[in-house]
Amino acid sequence: MSANLPLLRFAPSPNGLLHLGHAYSALFTWQAASQLGGRVLLRIEDIDLERCKPEFDAAMLRDLAWLGLDWPTPVWRQSQRFAHYSAAADQLRALQLLYPCFCSRRTIAAHASGTDPDGAPLYAGNCRHLNQDDIAAKFGRGEPVQYRLDMDRAMAMTGPLSFTLVGPSALDRPQIRYARPQRWGDIVLQRKQTPTSYHLSVVVDDAAQAITHVTRGRDMEAATDIHILLQFLLGLPSPIYNFHTLIRDENGTKLAKSRGSPSLASLRESGWTPQQVCAQLGFA
Numbered sequence: 528m529s530a531n532l533p534l535l536r537f538a539p540s541p542n543g544l545l546h547l548g549h550a551y552s553a554l555f556t557w558q559a560a561s562q563l564g565g566r567v568l569l570r571i572e573d574i575d576l577e578r579c580k581p582e583f584d585a586a587m588l589r590d591l592a593w594l595g596l597d598w599p600t601p602v603w604r605q606s607q608r609f610a611h612y613s614a615a616a617d618q619l620r621a622l623q624l625l626y627p628c629f630c631s632r633r634t635i636a637a638h639a640s641g642t643d644p645d646g647a648p649l650y651a652g653n654c655r656h657l658n659q660d661d662i663a664a665k666f667g668r669g670e671p672v673q674y675r676l677d678m679d680r681a682m683a684m685t686g687p688l689s690f691t692l693v694g695p696s697a698l699d700r701p702q703i704r705y706a707r708p709q710r711w712g713d714i715v716l717q718r719k720q721t722p723t724s725y726h727l728s729v730v731v732d733d734a735a736q737a738i739t740h741v742t743r744g745r746d747m748e749a750a751t752d753i754h755i756l757l758q759f760l761l762g763l764p765s766p767i768y769n770f771h772t773l774i775r776d777e778n779g780t781k782l783a784k785s786r787g788s789p790s791l792a793s794l795r796e797s798g799w800t801p802q803q804v805c806a807q808l809g810f811a
């Protein structure tokens with residue numbers, strides 16, 4: 528692929544069926560690519576081997592093709608790229624930016640020092656100062672371990688961080704935004720069940736796929752600060768970001784698989800056409 532071609536990506540997780548919120552995000556991304564004269568790569572974000580299922584993966588490809596969208600092959604699947612994420616974690620470990628954390632969910636909640644931008648308990652840093660003997664003892668007992676980023680140490684290395692934002696249209700004038708990753712505290716970068724996390728793998732893959740523009744929902748705006756920090760620490764380029772509005776149901780609630788929002792497959796079965804989906808979502 529040409530080095531100058533704008534490259535965008537659509538990166539769904541196959542842990543359920545796509546609904547209108549995904550369709551909006553996909554159509555927005557393909558529209559932005561066409562405005563920029565670029566292409567969209569499809570990336571399947573399936574690092575959660577328990578929740579992601581091949582049947583959802585297949586259903587996603589079917590739904591996106593039904594909407595009239597296309598993408599180059601091969602499609603990347605994150606489940607095939609764990610070694611790359613481990614290598615990135617090792618790079619951060621070599622900078623002494625990762626530490627092992629043995630805390631349970633309950634301990635994290637009980638000691639929380641507030642909430643993060645998503646409303647989850649903010650880690651109070653209990654394991655940040657464990658000494659080598661404590662760590663060896665916990666490993667010796669086989670306690671499940673996850674690895675966290677030492678946020679203060681990381682921020683001391685980077686200084687103030689910013690990124691480039693456009694929108695709502697991909698052709699709008701770019702603006703500069705400060706990133707405030709501190710508000711997330713010591714985030715987990717390698718989970719107990721997998722040697723990576725969403726944040727680490729998305730940053731590694733956006734760089735590996737040479738993504739120039741990331742379009743994603745506004746609900747991901749705060750998390751982008753983490754991605755900017757990781758890009759800096761790993762020496763990776765930052766794409767331009769564009770956050771789109773979220774599709775809400777009649778009660779104003781964001782659509783979600785977990786809330787049973789109707790899937791594209793069920794709309795298709797009940798007679799909707801792709802043109803009706805596009806019109807409903809405001810795309811020509």
Ligand code: GLU
Binds near residue numbers: 538539540572743747
């Ligand atoms: N897998 C994420 C999702 O489905 C991708 C979001 C992103 O990185 O833009 O929400």
